[in-house]
Amino acid sequence: MDLTERITIDPEICHGKPTIRWLRYPVETILELLSSGMTVEEILADYEDLEREDILAALYYTASHPDPPRLAA
Numbered sequence: 329m330d331l332t333e334r335i336t337i338d339p340e341i342c343h344g345k346p347t348i349r350w351l352r353y354p355v356e357t358i359l360e361l362l363s364s365g366m367t368v369e370e371i372l373a374d375y376e377d378l379e380r381e382d383i384l385a386a387l388y389y390t391a392s393h394p395d396p397p398r399l400a401a
Contacts, residue, residue: 333386346389348382358386 336350345354353375361371368383 329381331385331388334382335389348378348386348392351377353378353382355386355389358383359390362387387396 335355336351337344337346338350339358341347341350342352344356345356346360347354348358356369358372362368362383366374368380371383372378
């Protein structure tokens, strides 16, 4: 699975916000955790269903989509 496939958008999940692999982790949450000073290792320890590539995908998605879409439910 490449990085772009790890980001999913579904109006039924998190109000259409971009999320990680159909999980209920919005990309913006990952960015908030990183900006709060958490390391990738700390995030992975706290959120065991996330993978390192998920965090990289969130960063890649944000860099390539400065104004991410939001689908209405």
